[in-house]
Amino acid sequence: MTKTITFACMHFSIAFGVVYLLTGSVMVGGAVALIEPAINTVAFYFHEKLWNRLERRRHADQNPMLSPFSA
Structure with missing residues (x-):
C-alpha cells in the first residue's frame, strides 16, 4: 500500500508540475x-x-478443447 500511495503522490506531483510549467496557473495545475x-x-x-x-x-x-464453441 505504501508503494501505491507514493506512486500516486509522484503522479499527482508530475501532473501538477508539467501543467503549472506550461500554464503558470496553480489552479489549472491543481x-x-x-x-x-x-x-x-x-x-x-x-x-x-x-x-x-x-x-x-x-x-x-x-x-481448442477449452473453447465453448468446440464440438
Whole structure:
C-alpha cells in the first residue's frame, strides 16, 4: 500500500508540475493533477477488461478443447 500511495503522490506531483510549467496557473495545475489520474483510473479499468478478453481468446485458440464453441 505504501508503494501505491507514493506512486500516486509522484503522479499527482508530475501532473501538477508539467501543467503549472506550461500554464503558470496553480489552479489549472491543481485541477489537472486531480482530474487526469481519475480519468486514467477509469481508462485503466477498460484497458484491463480488453486485455483480459484478448487473453481468454488467445488461451482458447491455443487450447481448442477449452473453447465453448468446440464440438
